[in-house]
Amino acid sequence: MSDILAERGLLDDSQAQTSGVPAETFHGEKSTNFHGEKSVGPAAPLEGQYLPAKEGVTLLDTDMVDPSPYQPRKIFNEVALQLLADAIQANGGLNNPIVVRPKANGRFELVGGERRWRAHDILQWTKIEAYVRDLSDEDAAVLAVTDNESQEPLTDFERALSYKKLLDSKAVKNQMTLSRRVGRSMATISRCLAYFKLPQETLTLLEDDPAFIGTKHVADLAALADEGHKDLVVQATQLVFDGKLSQEAAVAWIKSSVRKSSDLPPAPPVPVKLFAKGRELADLKVRGQKITLDCPKGVNPEEVLELIKKHFDPPSEA
Structure with a gap:
């Protein structure tokens, strides 16, 4: 004025x-x-x-x-x-x-x-x-x-971390309460919490880049890890992290690798050599529920049987 x-x-x-x-x-x-440069003359408001x-x-x-x-x-x-x-x-x-x-x-x-x-x-x-x-x-x-x-918006993994922290700290009692408090469906919360079924190596990568795996594929990856394919999941997620595979391609690669390994014929049994007093007595092989002993030339199978029987209790009398 x-x-x-x-x-x-x-x-x-x-x-x-x-x-x-x-x-x-x-x-x-x-x-x-604004940008931190030294001003020349009177500072403009x-x-x-x-x-x-x-x-x-x-x-x-x-x-x-x-x-x-x-x-x-x-x-x-x-x-x-x-x-x-x-x-x-x-x-x-x-x-x-x-x-x-x-x-x-x-x-x-x-x-x-x-x-x-x-x-x-x-x-x-x-x-x-x-x-x-x-x-x-x-x-x-x-x-x-x-x-x-x-x-x-948060990334899916950041959202998952926040939900886990709320549950672990007892800030909310259960997933149902969490769903009501944050306004997300139970299905969304379950998909987010599936992250924590991934191998630790993959979770470490997510700490560095929370956006590289979304909830669309995390359930498949977690299920494959739970089925005993942890090493394949770690390899695949590393490839995604490095930009060499898409998330979808990573899941397909793991499933393909699992199928290929299951199609291979079973490996032949590896014999175990049995020795007594410095002398080879037999080659032991396991085939399913069977154990076979192959004695080399010059070894009496009955002698081997007697040696084995000494390590077991005699049959009980009826």
């Missing part, structure tokens, strides 16, 4: 001289500009820095907020975060403030909105709008999952 009045010559000289002093910025930006306060919203120092221990997201895409930061700046702030809960040490724990909080760090804004809520561990854990689902 002072600027407008000064422009129209309605202020005296002393008032006009002070009219160009900007008000304190809403977000408390750091001295560097960031868009949206004079936001009006929203009802029920608290303005917090960003460095007083700690990440949620229940955060299910494993990877924060840097490009997506930059786009979010650009959108927040262009919009003049958050349409949807973050949610935090107070900690005993005076700090705050994120419940929902870690991507928005990280975007503020990119913008170098030192203040962030937040809803402060007193929440139980159970509610905080569930809201951490549902908030992520409503923003940039």
Whole structure:
């Protein structure tokens, strides 16, 4: 208003001289500009820095907020975060403030909105709008999952990790309660939990890249591992991870390998040589439920039989 009045010559000289002093910025930006470069000349104000306060919203120092221990997201895409930061700046702030809960040490724990909080760090804004809520561990854990689902979607494996953590920590009693709290069907939850039937080697790869295997094929892979083909599952998932096979091709490759191995004729029995007092007495072979002894020339089979009988109890009398 002072600027407008000064422009129209309605202020005296002393008032006009002070009219160009900007008000304190809403977000408390750091001295560097948006991308962190050193600015030349007077710093241009960031868009949206004079936001009006929203009802029920608290303005917090960003460095007083700690990440949620229940955060299910494993990877924060840097490009997506930059786009979010650009959108927040262009919009003049958050349409949807973050949610935090107070900690005993005076700090705050994120419940929902870690991507928005990280975007503020990119913008170098030192203040962030937040809803402060007193929440139980159970509610905080569930809201951490549902908030992520409503923003940039989680990968299937990240979702599976969050569901497992909620169940293991007893934050929810069972899968039925989990289904109701997170708004997902029991079938979806079961498909996600199938990840944890995969070999540990495959789970380690998923920790590095949560998106490389989806729930569409995880049940087949888990079933094949459970049927005794763990090594093939590990080989196939490594090929998917390396970009050499698609998920569908990996499942087909395992099934083909299993069929080929079952079509091979049984390997011939390997003989076991029996010795007594330094002398070879027989070649023992196992064929199904049968054991055969082949005695070399010069060895009396009756002698071998007597030696064997000494190692067993005599038949009981009827």
